[in-house]
Amino acid sequence: MATDPASVLELPKPRWVSDDVAMLYDMAARFLTEEIAPKYEEFEKAEIFDRASWRKAGENGLLCASMPEEYGGSGGTFAHESAIIEAIGHVGVDGFGIALHNSIVAPYILHYGSEEQKKKWLPRMASGELIGAIAMTEPGAGSDLQGVKTRAERDGNHYRINGSKTFITNGQLANLIIVVTKTDPAKGAKGTSLIVVETDEVTGFERGRNLDKIGLKSNDTSELFFNDVRVPTSNLLGHDEGQGFVQLMQQLPQERLQIGTTAIAMAERALALTIDYVKERKAFGKAIIDFQNTQFTLAELKTETTIGRVFYNNCVERHINGGLDPVTASMAKYWLSELQGKVVDQCLQLFGGYGYMNEYPIARMYRDARVQRIYGGTNEIMKLLIGRSL
Numbered sequence: 001m002a003t004d005p006a007s008v009l010e011l012p013k014p015r016w017v018s019d020d021v022a023m024l025y026d027m028a029a030r031f032l033t034e035e036i037a038p039k040y041e042e043f044e045k046a047e048i049f050d051r052a053s054w055r056k057a058g059e060n061g062l063l064c065a066s067m068p069e070e071y072g073g074s075g076g077t078f079a080h081e082s083a084i085i086e087a088i089g090h091v092g093v094d095g096f097g098i099a100l101h102n103s104i105v106a107p108y109i110l111h112y113g114s115e116e117q118k119k120k121w122l123p124r125m126a127s128g129e130l131i132g133a134i135a136m137t138e139p140g141a142g143s144d145l146q147g148v149k150t151r152a153e154r155d156g157n158h159y160r161i162n163g164s165k166t167f168i169t170n171g172q173l174a175n176l177i178i179v180v181t182k183t184d185p186a187k188g189a190k191g192t193s194l195i196v197v198e199t200d201e202v203t204g205f206e207r208g209r210n211l212d213k214i215g216l217k218s219n220d221t222s223e224l225f226f227n228d229v230r231v232p233t234s235n236l237l238g239h240d241e242g243q244g245f246v247q248l249m250q251q252l253p254q255e256r257l258q259i260g261t262t263a264i265a266m267a268e269r270a271l272a273l274t275i276d277y278v279k280e281r282k283a284f285g286k287a288i289i290d291f292q293n294t295q296f297t298l299a300e301l302k303t304e305t306t307i308g309r310v311f312y313n314n315c316v317e318r319h320i321n322g323g324l325d326p327v328t329a330s331m332a333k334y335w336l337s338e339l340q341g342k343v344v345d346q347c348l349q350l351f352g353g354y355g356y357m358n359e360y361p362i363a364r365m366y367r368d369a370r371v372q373r374i375y376g377g378t379n380e381i382m383k384l385l386i387g388r389s390l
């Protein structure tokens, strides 16, 4: 029987994994294995998921698990989101963009939306009718988000939005996009506002190319163009204009931790796959695992992944109790994504030439892992933030 990525580290169950979180993990893993994995190759080739899979994920409780039940969610916490993201990583369908939808986009609406906005959008996000994206990055503004140029000008009870965004996850499928705009460019960061664009209801919105990436092929990533897009002023998130930067900063710990979730889950899967492979594959008359180099490599990787998992569990514990500070969240994003890159790279080496072949999952993991050190704030930016706390 194949080694189970969820148990490869042999750690005791952490406190944050309550019975319902464990049940959700099992349910999500079963759904992803039975419904998504068989079609995953097709999505990788098409470089996009289909909407039907989002709907099915909604029907099976995989969307908006941490949103309150009154808004169509399952009333869980980040622990529940973590269970789903870990299942995605362990099953190996990393391109399914529901982590961003669930634990980045929906929380903005929950935390800053009016009652009316929450009732309007969250139940449709929970069903998969609305697919979420967040558009911060522009061709001229990535790490330095203060440089955002997309402008939202008031025009009676509407905003007129003009500008362009790039590298937007779920950008081809999304029909609810939180757009980072400048409502008052003279005020810099204090003139930044988050405005929701429901793309099915506006004119002047265009999607550019589905960008050709080296990994995460099945997760569409796009350019977006806003040409005089008119949305009601009631689509502003928060009571007043100019709150956008503060809102972004407040949500960063969860966004960064979530990248850590993907990282630790993939590291565990890489280890599990590699342990199985080196037991089967033979060279010089013995199994690859019998070489001391293989044992030492895997011993180091298992140790470091265990350290990573213990740190991750501690971060989740702190986060669900409201105490994960931005610096620790930056450490989690930086260190766990570096760990993921190292584990996947060294595991691939143990597969030899087969590791370089796309038909072996480890090859895809190698490509998929790379972006984790770049998006969500590059690891250099993480170190800058950690450095400021010294």
Ligand SMILES: Cc1cc2nc3c(=O)[nH]c(=O)nc-3n(C[C@H](O)[C@H](O)[C@H](O)COP(=O)(O)OP(=O)(O)OC[C@H]3O[C@@H](n4cnc5c(N)ncnc54)[C@H](O)[C@@H]3O)c2cc1C
Residues within 6 Å of the ligand: 133, 134, 135, 136, 137, 141, 142, 143, 144, 166, 167, 168, 169, 170, 213, 216, 221, 371, 374, 375, 376, 377, 378, 379, 380, 381, 384
């Ligand atoms: C697959 C993918 C999906 C993405 N999804 C989204 C999304 O959904 N929404 C969204 O808004 N964005 C998204 N992004 C954008 C991502 O967040 C940015 O690419 C990232 O923040 C870096 O910005 P940049 O690409 O402009 O790089 P730059 O900011 O140009 O950085 C280039 C290099 O300079 C370094 N650097 C920059 N500033 C400093 C500094 N002060 N000190 C030291 N080094 C520095 C960086 O670390 C990096 O190595 C995505 C990107 C990718 C690749």
